[in-house]
Amino acid sequence: MTPPAPELPQFYDPHAAFQRYASAWEASGVNSPAADAPGEPYCIVIPPPNVTGSLHMGHALNNTLQDVLIRYKRMDGFNAVWIPGTDHAGIATQWIVEKQLRAKGIDRRELGREKFLACVWEWKEQSGGTIVSQLKRLGVSCDWSRERFTLDEGLSAAVRENFVRLVEEGLIYRATRLINWDPVGMTAISDLEVETEENVQGELWSFAYPLSDGSGEIVVATTRPETMLGDTAIAVHPDDPRYQHLIGRTVRHPILGREIPIVGDAILVDPAFGSGAVKVTPAHDFNDHAVGKRHDLPLLTIFTLDGRVNAEGGPYEGLDRFDARTKIKADLEAMGLGRGSKLNVMTLPRSQRSGAVVEPMVSTQWFVRTKPLAEPALAAVEQGLTTFHPRQWENTYFAWLRDIQDWCISRQLWWGHRIPAWHCAACGETTVSRVDVTACGTCGSANVAQDEDVLDTWFSSALWPFSTLGWPARTPELAKWYPNAVLITGFDIIFFWVARMMMAGLHNLGSVPFHDVYIHGLVRDENGDKMSKTKGNVVDPLVAIEKHGTDAFRITLTSLAGLGRDLSWSDKHVEVWTRFQNKVWQSFRFLRMHVNEKPAPAPLGPMDRWILARAGVAVQNVRSAIDSYRFNDATAELHRFVWYELCDWYLEFSKAALYGEDEAEKAAARHTLWTVYSAVARLLHPFMPFLAEELWQNLPGSEGSVVRAPFPRPDDFPPADDTLAEVALLQETIVAVRRVRAEKEVSPRVPLQLVSQGLGALGRYHRVLDDLAKVTVCTGEKPDACATVVVEGIEGWIPLAGVLDLDKERERLAAQITKAQKSVDFLRNLLGNEGFVGKAKPELLASRRAELEGDEGRLATLTAALAALG
RNA sequence: UGGCAUGUAGCUCAGCGGCAGAGCACCGCCCUGACACGGCGGGGGUCGUGGGUUCAAAUCCCUCCGUGCCAACCA
Numbered sequence: 001m002t003p004p005a006p007e008l009p010q011f012y013d014p015h016a017a018f019q020r021y022a023s024a025w026e027a028s029g030v031n032s033p034a035a036d037a038p039g040e041p042y043c044i045v046i047p048p049p050n051v052t053g054s055l056h057m058g059h060a061l062n063n064t065l066q067d068v069l070i071r072y073k074r075m076d077g078f079n080a081v082w083i084p085g086t087d088h089a090g091i092a093t094q095w096i097v098e099k100q101l102r103a104k105g106i107d108r109r110e111l112g113r114e115k116f117l118a119c120v121w122e123w124k125e126q127s128g129g130t131i132v133s134q135l136k137r138l139g140v141s142c143d144w145s146r147e148r149f150t151l152d153e154g155l156s157a158a159v160r161e162n163f164v165r166l167v168e169e170g171l172i173y174r175a176t177r178l179i180n181w182d183p184v185g186m187t188a189i190s191d192l193e194v195e196t197e198e199n200v201q202g203e204l205w206s207f208a209y210p211l212s213d214g215s216g217e218i219v220v221a222t223t224r225p226e227t228m229l230g231d232t233a234i235a236v237h238p239d240d241p242r243y244q245h246l247i248g249r250t251v252r253h254p255i256l257g258r259e260i261p262i263v264g265d266a267i268l269v270d271p272a273f274g275s276g277a278v279k280v281t282p283a284h285d286f287n288d289h290a291v292g293k294r295h296d297l298p299l300l301t302i303f304t305l306d307g308r309v310n311a312e313g314g315p316y317e318g319l320d321r322f323d324a325r326t327k328i329k330a331d332l333e334a335m336g337l338g339r340g341s342k343l344n345v346m347t348l349p350r351s352q353r354s355g356a357v358v359e360p361m362v363s364t365q366w367f368v369r370t371k372p373l374a375e376p377a378l379a380a381v382e383q384g385l386t387t388f389h390p391r392q393w394e395n396t397y398f399a400w401l402r403d404i405q406d407w408c409i410s411r412q413l414w415w416g417h418r419i420p421a422w423h424c425a426a427c428g429e430t431t432v433s434r435v436d437v438t439a440c441g442t443c444g445s446a447n448v449a450q451d452e453d454v455l456d457t458w459f460s461s462a463l464w465p466f467s468t469l470g471w472p473a474r475t476p477e478l479a480k481w482y483p484n485a486v487l488i489t490g491f492d493i494i495f496f497w498v499a500r501m502m503m504a505g506l507h508n509l510g511s512v513p514f515h516d517v518y519i520h521g522l523v524r525d526e527n528g529d530k531m532s533k534t535k536g537n538v539v540d541p542l543v544a545i546e547k548h549g550t551d552a553f554r555i556t557l558t559s560l561a562g563l564g565r566d567l568s569w570s571d572k573h574v575e576v577w578t579r580f581q582n583k584v585w586q587s588f589r590f591l592r593m594h595v596n597e598k599p600a601p602a603p604l605g606p607m608d609r610w611i612l613a614r615a616g617v618a619v620q621n622v623r624s625a626i627d628s629y630r631f632n633d634a635t636a637e638l639h640r641f642v643w644y645e646l647c648d649w650y651l652e653f654s655k656a657a658l659y660g661e662d663e664a665e666k667a668a669a670r671h672t673l674w675t676v677y678s679a680v681a682r683l684l685h686p687f688m689p690f691l692a693e694e695l696w697q698n699l700p701g702s703e704g705s706v707v708r709a710p711f712p713r714p715d716d717f718p719p720a721d722d723t724l725a726e727v728a729l730l731q732e733t734i735v736a737v738r739r740v741r742a743e744k745e746v747s748p749r750v751p752l753q754l755v756s757q758g759l760g761a762l763g764r765y766h767r768v769l770d771d772l773a774k775v776t777v778c779t780g781e782k783p784d785a786c787a788t789v790v791v792e793g794i795e796g797w798i799p800l801a802g803v804l805d806l807d808k809e810r811e812r813l814a815a816q817i818t819k820a821q822k823s824v825d826f827l828r829n830l831l832g833n834e835g836f837v838g839k840a841k842p843e844l845l846a847s848r849r850a851e852l853e854g855d856e857g858r859l860a861t862l863t864a865a866l867a868a869l870g
Numbered sequence: 871u872g873g874c875a876u877g878u879a880g881c882u883c884a885g886c887g888g889c890a891g892a893g894c895a896c897c898g899c900c901c902u903g904a905c906a907c908g909g910c911g912g913g914g915g916u917c918g919u920g921g922g923u924u925c926a927a928a929u930c931c932c933u934c935c936g937u938g939c940c941a942a943c944c945a
Contacts (some may be wrong), residue, residue, distance in 0.1 A: 011904095080871080196941095202944095204945080206945095218909085221945050224945095270945085273944090273945065275945085276945095277945080288945090344944080346944055390875095391932085392875070393874090395873075395874065396873085396874070396940070399941075400940095403941095491939085492940095526881095526882085528882090559884090559893095562883075562884075565875090565876085566938085566939095568882065568883090571883080575894080576893060579905095579907045579908090581907085582905065582907045582908090583907080585905080589905080591903035592904090632883085632884080636884075636892075639892090639893085640892085642880085651904075652909095655903085819925085822925045823926065824925090825925075826925040826926085
C-alpha cells in the first residue's frame with residue numbers, strides 16, 4: 001500500500017497559486033527561448049502600451065488572448081516567444097509631464113528642451129514600470145529579457161534608418177501645406193488624430209459683402225465668422241443665374257478694406273444651399289484651400305500658433321479665435337451687414353489628445369508619400385498573405401489604404417525621435433543622415449542645426465514587429481521570428497498601427513509583418529455601455545483580479561471573446577468560471593482520494609473507454625477553436641467536457657468501481673482518472689495557468705511543470721468504438737427513467753428505444769441505482785406505450801400512458817414524417833436520375849447518398865416511434 | 871450620405887440550409903461519501919418585419935424597421 005496522499009485544501013486559492021508559480025516560471029527561462037532553440041517559430045509582439053498608461057480592461061483582454069496563444073504554442077513544441085515593451089507615446093506623455101510642471105508653475109519653454117526631456121525621462125523611469133507590473137499580475141508569459149521601449153537605443157536606430165531610407169527613396173519629403181494644427185498642444189497632427197464631435201449645436205450666420213462698385217451686395221453664410229478676416233474670394237456656382245454676371249467682379253472687405261474677387265467654382269458650391277454664395281478662406285479650411293489652388297488665390301494666415309488673431313486681423317489682433325468670432329459678428333451687425341442666422345447641427349474636429357478644436361493652418365512639415373507604400377500593403381491582404389479575423393475588417397483596411405492621404409509625421413514636440421535632418425544656415429539646404437551631422441552635406445558649412453521637431457509616435461510603432469527583433473541589424477532573432485505569427489489588437493488602431501506596420505514591414509523587409517491579424521472587440525460594462533470615467537462604470541482589472549483571482553478573470557475574458565463582437569463584462573460572467581474552477585478543484589480532490597501514485601495501465605471497461613474517447617473529441621475541439629481564434633468556443637468546450645461528461649457521468653460511474661470490490665475495475669478507473677486529469681490540466685493551462693499548475697503538481701507521478709508539458713493531442717486517446725454507442729444509450733436510458741420518475745412527459749424518441757440489457761448493466765452503478773430503485777417497474781402484460789427495463793434480473797416496464805399526451809405526440813410525429821418523406825423522395829429522385837448522375841461530381845453524389853441514408857434512418861426512427869404510440 | 875456589423879428564451883450570447891441551444895435568472899425535489907461554488911428534474915422562444923429561393927430557412931436572397939461602429943459632408 002502506498003501512503004495516503006496529503007489532503008488538498010478544501011478550496012483552491014488562486015492568489016497563493018499565483019505567488020507560487022508566476023515568478024518561478026519567469027526565472028525558469030521557459031518564456032525566453034533562444035532564436036536557435038528547436039521548434040517552428042511562433043512570435044507575437046505585444047501592442048506596446050503607453051508608458052503613461054495603467055492597465056485597463058482592453059489591455060487585459062488583449063494580453064490574455066495573446067497569452068492563451070503563446071502558452072498553447074509553447075506547449076505544442078513551437079519555438080514560441082512573446083516580446084513585450086512599451087511606447088513612448090509622444091503627445092500623450094509630453095502632455096502629462098507638461099501638466100505636472102505647470103502645476104508647479106513651470107513652463108517647459110522656460111526650462112528648455114534638455115531639462116524638460118530630463119524631467120520626462122525621470123517620470124518615465126518611475127511610472128513607466130507601472131504598466132509592466134500590472135501586466136505581470138495578469139499572469140502573462142512574456143519574454144521580459146527582450147523587453148523594449150520605442151525610445152531605446154536600438155529602436156531609435158531603426159527609426160533613423162527607416163526615415164533616411166524613405167528620404168533617399170523620395171518617399172519622405174518636406175513641404176508647406178495646409179495641415180491640422182492643434183492650437184493647445186501647439187503641434188501639427190495627422191488626419192487620424194483628428195476626432196469629430198458629433199451633433200454640436202452651432203449657428204449658421206449670414207452676412208453681406210458689399211460689391212466694390214456699390215451696386216449691391218452678396219450674402220454668404222458661415223459657422224466661423226472670424227475666418228472672414230482671411231477671406232480672399234467669394235465663390236458662386238458658374239451656372240447660377242443669380243450670380244453668373246458677378247463672376248470676375250469684386251466685393252470690398254467691410255473691415256479690412258481689401259478687394260476680394262468673385263469666382264465661379266462648380267466643385268465647392270451647391271447653388272441650392274444657403275444663399276448659393278460661399279466665402280473662401282484658403283488658409284484655414286481644406287475645401288477653401290482647394291478652391292484657392294484652382295483659382296490661384298492668396299493664402300492669408302490670420303491666426304497665431306496658439307489660436308489668436310495675428311497682425312493680418314487688424315483691429316482684432318491678439319484676440320482668441322472664439323472671442324474674435326463674437327466681436328466680429330457684433331461689429332458686422334452694427335455695420336448693418338448681418339443677414340440673420342439659424343441653428344445648425346454640425347460636427348467639430350477636435351484634437352484626439354488635447355481636445356482643442358483643430359485649426360487648419362499652412363505650415364512646413366515632413367510628410368510620407370503613402371501611395372507607393374499602400375499598394376503592396378493592399379496586395380498582400382488581397383492575396384491572403386495576411387488574413388484578418390474576423391474577415392470583414394479587411395474591408396475597413398482596404399477602404400482606408402485605397403484612399404490614403406500623405407502622412408504628416410513631424411510634431412512640434414520634444415518627447416520623441418528627433419528628426420534626423422540638419423538645416424544649414426549658410427546655404428539653406430537640409431542634410432538627412434543616419435549619424436549626427438556636423439557639416440552641411442551641400443556646402444560644408446559647420447553652421448548646421450538639427451530640425452527641432454520629433455516624429456509622430458506611430459512612425460516608430462510601425463516598425464515594432466521587426467525593430468524589436470534587432471532590425472536594421474540582421475540578427476538571428478529577426479531571421480527566426482519575422483514575420484510574426486499573429487497580431488492581436490483592437491479595431492480602433494487598424495489605421496494608426498496595423499496598416500502602417502504592413503506598409504513598413506513590406507517596404508523594409510519585403511514580407512508581411514504577421515500572417516494573421518485578430519481583431520477583438522471593446523470591453524463594455526454589464527449594460528453594454530462603453531466604460532468611461534465620467535460614467536463611473538470603469539472596471540479596474542486589478543481590482544477584478546484581486547476579487548476573483550487571475551485564473552477566473554482570464555478565462556472569463558476569454559470566454560467572452562467571440563469573433564466580431566464587443567464584450568460585456570459582468571461579475572455574473574465571472575461567477576460561471578469561478579464555479580467552474582471550483583468544480584475542477586473538487587473533482588480533482590476526488591481523484592486524489594483514490595489515486596495517490598501514478599497508476600499503471602489496466603484493461604479498461606466501457607465507461608473508461610467512453611470518457612477517454614470523449615476526451616479525445618474535446619481535445620480536438622479545443623485545438624481547432626484556438627487554431628481559428630474562436631476563443632469563446634474553446635472555453636465552452638472545456639466547460640462542457642469537464643462538467644457534463646467528466647464530472648456528471650464518468651466520476652459518478654467510476655464510484656461503482658472505486659467503492660466496489662473488483663480490483664481490476666478499480667485499477668481501470670484509477671488509470672482512466674489519472675489519464676483524463678493529466679489532459680485536463682494541460683488543456684486548462686493556456687486559460688487558467690495557475691490552477692492548471694496546481695493540478696499538475698498534485699497529480700501523482702507528473703513531471704516538471706505543466707508549462708513544459710505537451711498540449712494534448714487527439715491521438716493520445718483511443719478512437720471511438722462500439723461501446724460508445726452503448727454508453728450513449730445507457731445515458732439516454734437513465735435520463736428517461738429519471739423523467740418517468742418525475743412523472744414528466746417522456747419524449748418518445750428515447751424511451752421507446754430503452755434497451756433492457758443496458759439497464760441491467762447500469763443497475764450496478766451508484767447514483768443510477770438510487771434512481772432506479774425509486775422507479776415503479778411493472779410486470780405482466782405490457783401496454784402499448786411503455787419502456788422496457790430489467791432491474792436486478794427482473795424484466796419489467798415503465799408505463800408511459802398518463803404522462804404523455806399521446807394524441808399530441810402522434811400529431812407532431814406525423815408532421816415530421818411527412819416532411820422527412822418528402823425529403824427522402826426528393827433525394828431518391830435526384831440520385832435515380834441518370835442525367836444528374838452523369839453530370840454530378842462523385843463526392844457530391846456521395847454526400848447526397850449519405851444525406852439520403854441519414855434521412856431514411858430518421859424517417860425509420862420516426863415511423864417506429866409513431867407505431868409504438870399506436 | 872456611404873460602408874461594415876448587429877437584432878435568437880427575462881438577461882448575456884452560441885448556432886448560419888436538415889428535430890431551436892448554452893450560461894445566468896426562474897420553478898420543483900434532494901445537504902447521497904469530490905463539490906450546496908453542488909445534484910436531479912422542469913417551465914420559458916412566430917429566431918426584428920414583410921416577401922422570395924428550396925423537398926426543407928433562424929440559417930441563403932431582397933424590402934423595411936431598430937441598434938452600434940467607421941468614414942465622408944456640413945458655406
